[in-house]
Amino acid sequence: MEKTILHLDMNSFFASVEQAANPNLLGKPIAVGGGIKKGSVVAACSIEAKAFGVKNAMSTWKARKLCPHLIVVIGDMTKYIYISKIITKMMVDYTDLVEVFSIDEAFMDITKTQDRFGGAIELAKDIKRRIKERFKLTCSIGIGPNKLIAKLAGELQKPDGLVVLREKDLPTKIKDVQVKELCGVGRKTEEYLRLLGVRTIGNLNSYPREKLVKSFGMAYGEQLWQMGQCHGASEVRPYFYETQAKSIGHSYTLPKLTSNTEEINGYLLRLSEQVGRRLRRENYKGNVVCASIGTGDDKTSSHQKKIKDFINDGYQIFKVAKSLLAITNKIRFVSVSVSGLLHQLDQISLFSHVENQKKVLAAVDKVNDRFGEFTIERAAIMSTGLQGKTGMVPPKLYGLRNFKMELRGIEPLTSRMQI
């Protein structure tokens, strides 16, 4: 049976929320970010700002050059999370099968429930109406037989779009769409495909399978071919399913370039402590530590190491991360992550000092849970407060797991009906 998958993407989410919250900003080019300090970036910009060529993740300085009357608004994650949560709640009114893809994007499998709402299009219109009434926000909805096509359909009309692609329309209706619009085709792949003469989905559709496999390898080549045939995963993983994290990490962009190892180690320790804290909160331990540094543009160098023990102590993570990095040039970007994760397992040590250390961490966590992060912190990182919260990133980069934690309170439709 043909599935009906709906993709919902909030238009310029962070910026639109700010405009909706403050009518003075309506119709004006605004950018949400860390401020106008040197080195801050645009996390999200309004439709009006986009018209000037302002893009997400652009430096504020460059954005203001393109659009001198750009209004820069300091981002407020709590607001965005709150609204996103309510929108997710609305979606759950139509089906349990709501997959949260990022803070401003979600998939719904409405195959079995659409008829109750007068069909897919009526259902989509209803969601759009409710979101607009409640928050004065618009979204683009795409409907298709799988997630790939639904997302693509959503991309075709922005803002405030509603596009339906049925199995029988494929690939004819989208044959002239650029391949880069496909979710999973990045800039590099796009460039490479162009060298092969593949620019549109139509080109990809008729491109021989063997040649794709030869150029991109077994797995990715096959995936690209499937994409060209408009095949894609249609399984929507509901938001309340616990997904296994693959890695947990934090990154930070420094206020300015530096090669001061003491300063960099300070940030590294702070990030490591944050990673450790999250590992413990989500009940994970990992045995692969990865550390990266970068100059702030695209160039980052990453190193990782597999260690013998599974750890979740920030200081231990820091020690490994530090050993991986050799600071030779000035850098602006630091990140630490831990992978090789194990859930809910704790190998008990023979030695009481190790078990005691675990108890100390648990106690510190408890205090910080109650009185806020870094109420108790290592003396070594007291001087390295990360300026401008690390949370201000473009919506697509905002940690999905963080957001999913926020969604824990939302009851699935089925359990509500049982009551």
Next chain:
Amino acid sequence: MEFTCEKKYLQSGVSSVEKIVTTRSTLPIIGYLLLEAKKNGVKLSANNLEIGIELALNSKVEKEGAILVPAKTIAGIVAKLPDTKVSFKLNEKGLINIAFGRSNFNVHTLPADEFPVLPKIKADKSFSLSAKLFAAMIKQTIFSVSSSDDKHVLTGVLLEFGKSGRAGDSANFRMIATDGYRLAKRGEVIELADEIKGSIIVPAKALQEIARIIELDKEEAEIVITFSADQIAFSFKDVYLVSRIIQGQFPDYRQVLPKKGVTKVLVSRKALLDSAERATVIASGSANVVRFDLKENKLHLFASTPDIGTVDEIIDAEVTGQNKVQVAFNIRLVTDVLKVLENEKVIIELSESLGPGLIRGDTEGQYLYIVMPIRTQEAA
């Protein structure tokens, strides 16, 4: 320098020393072997600054001399030797000619005087025991050392001298190794002078090498062990191996020896090992966690991994004490010890679900193994 040597001596000699050589060292000279030909024979040495080894090569010396040869090249040639005599001859250009049958190698060398001298220990304390016994003790403990650079003292094996003072423990020489999650202890009664007391930590690598050399040798012989405050030397037949001693405080292992276990389980070692290894097939997908479940004289090993499956192994057991215990272990820590025990039956002593497990042979022996459990969601 000129000498000839039989293949069998050359092969065993080179294979005994080559493991010491590290080619990745920043000091290139560490990648070389020292060949010293004197009237009474040829000496072969390797030294990586942590461990040094020298042994006699049974050979016929024509002309005395000493030279450094690249270890990797020599090991490569020796590995593929036909059964024949090999002649070594150093020419004026500093190349060593290695000839046998119709093969003819000329290999670059370095002058011998650059080689770090193997330290001779001032005979501080010395004792000897059967080499085979010594190797067996190493084999039963060494696998428990830590491989983490983080826990430096735990990368070595503790050699402890003198009586423990525990009732029923007659051993006056013990080896103890632990990585923090399990601990292996093997004791033995040997001839030991009264002034040898206290303990030293010996790098696992040195013990591993000496055990390997002892095991290569079929004959029974004594090993003489000499140590000072910072070095230890092993003399076994023609082999002399010297290693630094790890400085630091080994954790007080006596504190972690469990008091009486609540439950004693007697099982066939082979049956348990086979079951444990089969359970690993599933458990390897989830950090090797296997739940030991004791029910009515049956020991169940249970493991599950999402997307792969589950396993339930049932082993006959004789249980004394409490007959209902559930505890999870990293199964690899259990199979490790089952492989080095030689008893037909083993005893597992369990206490509460988060307390240590103890594994030993069924006969009153000098061996003891402690393994700490894993706290899982269910147990928490």
